[in-house]
Amino acid sequence: MVDVFDRIEWKVREIFGKGPVCVHVGEVKRCDIKRHPTYSKFRKEALSAGIRSAASSRVWESLIAMGRLSDLDGDDTWRLVILDCIVPCFRGVAARISRDFRVEREEVQSAMVVAALEVWRDTAHGVPPRNIRDKMVKAAFEVAFRYASGASSEWSSDEIELMIQSEAFTQEPVLKASSIVDIHSIRNTDVAEQLRGERIGALFQLLGHFGVVREFHEDLRAGRRSGSVRQTMTTSMLLRSRISGPSLYYYTSDLYPPYIGLREAAAVMGVPESAAHRLIRVGQFPFPVARAGRSYKVSVKALMHFKDIPDVIVHVDDVENGALHVSGGL
Known part of the structure; x- marks a missing residue:
């Protein structure tokens, strides 16, 4: 019989297929x-590392970091991977409680998954990544044993289905009130859209980096690359998507490399690199970082946030147009 744990695993395998997976x-x-490795091999390694010692595992350190980074993007892919690499530990307990105490197995499983997700949410800040996996497992076991002791639970399998369904992600642009014109006060969305773009162009022109932007635009127009704006957003939210298509829209973060080194990030943050390393070790770094080897x-997006x-x-x-304006039309 297909259960909650199976559906999580199938969803993740559907995402990654048989190709290689990068957890860095x-x-x-x-x-x-x-x-x-392929996802199957990676999952076996993560399961084994979690059982041996997740606290000292680089695999789990990287896995937790990717989960946090994808959360920032509104993407639940790596959160599902984390669940898929944990829930096999839950099967035996859920089956035994269901059998011995005559409760629905899927209800126990759902409660365990939701308990693990609550820990994930509550440990987003101030908890070292190496401790999060074990905390999720502990919370799941505790809620399962509450079932065994007759405690009531409000969790249902429907709540888990929400996690497995693909989410339509929309990102509202936010501009600070330091601008002369507050874009949020502009009711005409077409005008607000144009002002956003012109300000970005003017900024890059003033900083002397518009050459990079121009090359990026040439690649977009030639179809050599595409922006990260989704079709579902452009058709409903953006002015010229019906005329020029979604390919000429992009997020400003597309102009930057996806990742930079810790030294560069620490410089932007205004802290020494050694201090950044200490903050990561104790789980006090203000946003997740990815581990690649040593x-x-x-993530530039996380740093921007x-x-x-x-x-x-x-x-x-x-x-x-914004760049042209500040350059005097040259």
Whole structure:
């Protein structure tokens, strides 16, 4: 009989297929490490490492970091991977409690998964990544044994289904009130969209980096690359998507590399690199970092979020118009 744990596993395998999986930075092509296992092999390694000692496992350190980073993007993929690498430990307990105490097995399983997810949510800050897996397992076992002792529970399998379904992710652009014009006060969404792009273009032009932006735009127009804005957003939210299509919209974070080194990130944050290492070790670093071999990689999107730098959606024409304006039309 198919149960909650099976559906989690099937969903993850559907996402990754039989190709290689990168738990360091999420994408094989962007990773400095050249060898990557299939998901099946990775899952076996993660299960084994979790049972031996998740607290000292680099696999679990990287896995937790990827889960946090994908959460920032509104993507539940790596959170599901974490669950899939934990729930096999739950099967025996759930089956025994269901059999001995005559409760629905899937209800026990659902309660265990939700308890683990609550720990995931509550440990987003201030808890070292090496401790999170064991805390999730402990919480799941505790809620299962409460079933055994007759305690009532409100968890249902329907709540787990919400995790397994693909989520439509929308990101609202946020601009700080330091601008002369507050875009949130503009009711005409078309005007607000144009102002966002023009401000970004003007900023890059003033900083002397618009050449990089221009090359990026040329690649977009030629179809050599695409922005990260989803089709579901462009058709319903953005002005020119019906005319030029979604390919000429992008997030400003697309202009930067996905990851930078810890030294560069520490410089942006205004702290010594040694202090950044200490904060990571004790779980006090303000956002998750990815582990790649012996070094750390910092997500630029996470760094932008920490620095309150808005990751807004812009159109190439608006960005170029803003740059043209501040350059005096040259």
